[in-house]
Amino acid sequence: MGASRSVALEVLINGPISRSDIARRLDLSPGSLTRLSTPLIESGLLVEVEERADGRAGRPTKPLDIVPESQHFLGMKLTGDEVLAVVTDLRANILYSQSARLDSREPEAVAAVIARLAEQLSEHVPSVTAMGVGIGGLVTEHAIVRSAPFLGWTDVDLGSMLENLTGLPTVIDNDVVAFTESEHWFGAGRGADRFAVITLGVGIGYGLVVHDDIVIDGDSGLGLVGHWPLDPFGPLCPAGHRGCARSVLTISAISQAVSAALGRPVDYDEALTLASDA
Structure with a gap:
């Protein structure tokens, strides 16, 4: 096999x-x-x-x-407020998408929302082979969320919970690791034997492919790249580092910097609009 x-x-x-x-x-x-x-x-x-x-x-x-349509898969992205879900073919082409808000961040409640989305999306295709869930945090054994501070989780066996609820083979992984692998197989990195991925959002994510293999170690998912120094005179991040990537490049940091410069509250979407119009 x-x-x-x-x-x-x-x-x-x-x-x-x-x-x-x-x-x-x-x-x-x-x-x-x-x-x-x-x-x-x-x-x-x-x-x-x-x-x-x-x-x-x-x-x-x-x-x-x-044959892309020979198998179908469910993909879930877990944030602090909602679950974003898709069903794809074998080449990761998105066929249907759906989302659901989280009323609670308790693991059992979150798992129930994911299972409900899985049931609803599965109705659109003949069968589902497996499910993958991306989460911002430290994940081991493709199943256990060791640490996800934005959810307040420690040592949550999300993989087993979802397999019991859905009956589907389920893989849990750090969302940046999953995104990097997706770009490697199907996206902008296809055919490239080395490239880097940087994601900006609530935190800073970093993925790396070298010699056609994704680089994964014990620190993957910890967000350490967010503390790389960028500006020695920059603001402090929540962990007390001055001028690091997290203090200047995250959604909250950008919103705060633009708000201070304009003297009024500016959210992230407006900040992007102002930047594109400049």
Whole structure:
């Protein structure tokens, strides 16, 4: 199953792709690749696409590609106030979206909201293969939220809770890690073997891909990049660091700086509008 999964992932990320390129990337013989790919084609997961010449003598190649509609997935983004939910195909194309407010931040209440959204979105597709949830915090084992200060959570086994409620295989991950992987596989980073992602919002997020692999360590999700010094004379952040990224680049920091400059309250959306009109 491991080798078949590797073939499917190679086609998912890089398809359409020729069999010779798959064999080269995975160090497989032509016979082994045929043995592994045939069941994937017969199951409807992979498909042979239009022949194309590869610049070499002989018959044109028939590349392999994923059948996007062969599987569907649920994606959830958990914030302090709401859950944003989508159902996608195998290439992460969003088919339907929905959101729900959080009346409580207690883990059981949040899990119930996610489960309800999962049930509603599942009605739009024939079946759902699995669900992923992104959360701003420290996550281990793709299941346990070790720390999510914006929710007041410590050591919450959100993965097990949701699997019990929905019956779906569920992966929990730090939202910036998940976003970086999405950009790596399907977005602006597709085909790039190294790039960085920086997100600005309630906090500062940082993701890194090097040698075509996402860099993850024990600090992923802690938001340490938010304390990188930017301005030695800047304002203090809530943790007492002067002029760090969090003190000047977050939503609240930008709103406060613009409000002080104009002498009136300015929210983040208006600050962006003023900047774009300047």
